[in-house]
Amino acid sequence: MNKQTLIQTQNRIKPFIHQTPVLTSQLLNEKAGCNLFFKCENFQKMGAFKMRGATNAILSLSEDERQKGVVTHSSGNFAQAVSLAAQKLGVKAYIVMPENAPQVKKDGVRTYEGEIIECESTLQAREAAANKVREEKGASFLHPSNQDEVIYGNSTAAMELLEEQPNLDVILVPIGGGGLIAGTALAAYYFSINCKVIGGEPIEADDAYRSFASGKIETNKGANTIADGLRTHLGNRNFPIIKKHVDKIIRVEEDEIINTMQLIWERMKVLVEPSSAVPFAAVLKNKEEFKNKNVGIILSGGNVDVTNLPF
Amino acid sequence: MNKQTLIQTQNRIKPFIHQTPVLTSQLLNEKAGCNLFFKCENFQKMGAFKMRGATNAILSLSEDERQKGVVTHSSGNFAQAVSLAAQKLGVKAYIVMPENAPQVKKDGVRTYEGEIIECESTLQAREAAANKVREEKGASFLHPSNQDEVIYGNSTAAMELLEEQPNLDVILVPIGGGGLIAGTALAAYYFSINCKVIGGEPIEADDAYRSFASGKIETNKGANTIADGLRTHLGNRNFPIIKKHVDKIIRVEEDEIINTMQLIWERMKVLVEPSSAVPFAAVLKNKEEFKNKNVGIILSGGNVDVTNLPF
Structure with missing residues (x-):
């Protein structure tokens, strides 16, 4: 891939996504001691940056592939992103979700006409269910974070911010499965x-921190963090x-995430x-490092149950 | 007053306020059956449109008057607006508040260096305390809604929206003391x-509805509404x-306000x-009336205790 790949990606998905606003706050600048620029992907369609990668992945399929549909396993924002992107593009979306997934997540997928395929709540069961759909329907599998087209789609948030x-x-971003930070890193490399x-x-799910130190992909044992989007680990496409x-x-820490979210x-x-508060929490924790700098932060998403808040 | 008055007002306050964004939502358009344009005064400095009127009122004082300070009685957004506007303009602000006002409101005023003068929680006690400051300090009294300069300052939100x-x-706005709707009505008259x-x-505080019907200023007996900014009644400057x-x-109804806010x-x-949700609740209640129309809504403010929500 090269710079042209990202420019083509941006042009490809532009008609199907929002160019989200960049907000500033004098009060938060004073509090943090730097100049903050918040890229509001919480205002993105379906409420998260995941719309960018999902849209690009589907647009990158052949006409024949699109006719057979797409499948993913996710109980988070990527499930909704694939459902909505597929709906907009007239493609069938099969979403494998654990049967104990929250009703609000299932409703989100159904709103966008995704077909939910329930399975047990283990990674093996999810993968098996997704494989079954691939085989039976010929659907293309889309990965939430470890797929080139998804990563390049994610790059476009930072590209807009840098424009x-x-x-x-x-630029600071949360790191979960690694798809957003890999895309952001490519954007910064080619366009700044x-x-x-x-x-x-989150310290509670610091697999990426440990992977960065050891040089190989580490996983989380517990992942007991409120930042539910960041519990997954890196993959072989984004880690390099x-x-x-x-x-x-x-x-x-968890309390730093919650306080920053509030x-x-x-x-x-x-x-x-909660996941979106993590990078700004990192800035507030390390004020000296960012002092007087121009700091971009991607507010990755805004899908939160407002009837069940941590404050 | 005439069109020029409003243009001068807009130019006068421009350096001291945010030009707030206008947001749209395809999903809410579909739900409401019309084209909605939300003017986000919740993003205004100190979090509400009140910053506009307060700034204009202080800028309209003479140099001599400014040196003696300003005084208002309010436990709501206008207290913070006067404090912040006065701080920015180097003017002393005295804020009369009932001693039982929530700590968060007092903290808000103190953040902007307003001097709080506590009094009993009756209108008489508030007015007496404010009068005392006028006499002793020579401070100019600023009214939250029933003062021409405040009304004209408020007009600028709708002027920006119509630009x-x-x-x-x-354009729909919440109606409480009448300052925002009067300003908005002038803007629409001169600039559309x-x-x-x-x-x-809110039905629970429908003094303005009854005033509109009877032709004279009515008051509320109970005002038991969650829309705490809308409990006051109209005044002789804005009612005409x-x-x-x-x-x-x-x-x-109250449940319509809460559901719309959510x-x-x-x-x-x-x-x-909650007050900001009232006009959109009115649209959702009367969909036929607004069908396929271009509907502006002023989201008047965003100052809410996130640790104490109605949902």
């Missing part, structure tokens, strides 16, 4: 002079990009999900 | 071809404007306070 703010010193990319990760282009990973809600008046 | 969306058929202005009001330029007032939070990912 608006070319002088960023650093010297903009670093830093990941924010992360190793090459990401500056570092900063870990934060701060964003109260001061910026925007809803973000 | 961006000149083809609006109607034929844009109507409609008020949304409302009578002349407002099309109608639509009343909504809908805005979940679908638009923006925090609005």
Whole structure:
């Protein structure tokens, strides 16, 4: 891949996604001691950046492949993203979800006409169910984070941010499965002079931090974090990009995530999900490092159950 | 006053306020059956449109008056607006608040260096305390809604909205003390071809609805509504404007306010306070009336205690 790949990706998905706004807050700048630029992917269609990667992955299929549909296993934002992107493009979407997935997640998928295939709540069961759909329907499998087309689609959030703010010193994003940070790192590499990319990760699910240190993909034993989007581990497609282009990973505690989420809600008046608060929590934890810098932060999503908040 | 008055007002306050964004939502358009344009005054400085009127009122004082400070009685957004506007303009602000006002409201005022003067929780005690400050300090009294400069300052929100969306058929705003709707009605009269202005009001505090019917200012006995910004009644400066330029007032139930507030939070990912949900609740209650129209809604503020939500 090269710079042209990303430009083509951006042009390909543009008609199907929102160009989300970049918000600033004088009060938060004062609090953090730097100039913050928040890229609001919580305002993206279906409420998360995942719409970008899902759209690009489906648009990259052949006409024949599209007719057979797509399948993924996810109980999070990618399930909704694939459902909505597929609906917009007239493609059938099969979504494998554990039978104990929250009703609100199932409803989200059904809103966008995704067909839910229930399975047991283990990775093996999910993969088996997804494989069955591939074989029986000929559907193309889409991975939430470890697939090139998904990663390139994700790059477009940082590309838009850098178009608006070319002088960023650093962009911070949450790191879960690695798809957003890999895409962001490629965008910064090809479309900035010297903009670093830093990941924010919960200490409770610090597989990426440990992978970065050991040089091989580590996994989480517990992953007992409120940042439900960040419990997964890296993959063989995104980890090489992360190793090459990401500056570092900063870990934060659960109470730092919750306090930062509340701060964003109260001061910026925007809803973000816990995962989205992680990178800003990392900035607040390391103020000296970011002092007076131009700091981009991708608010990755806003899908949160407002009837069940941690504050 | 005339059109020039409003243009001068807009130019006067421009350096001190945010030009807030106008957001749209395909999903909410489909739900409501019309084209909605949400003017996000919840993103305004201190989190509400009140910043506009307060800033204009202080900027309209003479140099001598400014040196003696300003005083208001409010336990709501206007207290914070006056505090912040005064701070920005180097003017002393005295804020009369009932001693039982929530700590979060007092903290808000103190954040912006307003000096709190506590009094008993009656209108008489508030007015007496404010009068005392006027006499002792020579401070100028600013009224939250019933003062020309405040009303004209409020007009600028709808002026900005009409600049961006000149083809609006109607603008809806919440109606409490009458300052926002009067300002909006003037803006629509002078800066649109034929844009109507409609008020949304809680049935539990429907003084404006009754005033509109009777032709004289009515008050509320109970005002037991979650829309805490809308419990006050109209005044002699704004009621004539409302009578002349407002099309109608639509009343909504408490559960409609709460459901609409949750809908805005979940679908638009923006925090609005209960008062801000009232006009959209009025649209959802009267879909036929607004069908396929271009509907502007001013989301008046976003100051809400996120640890104490009605859903």
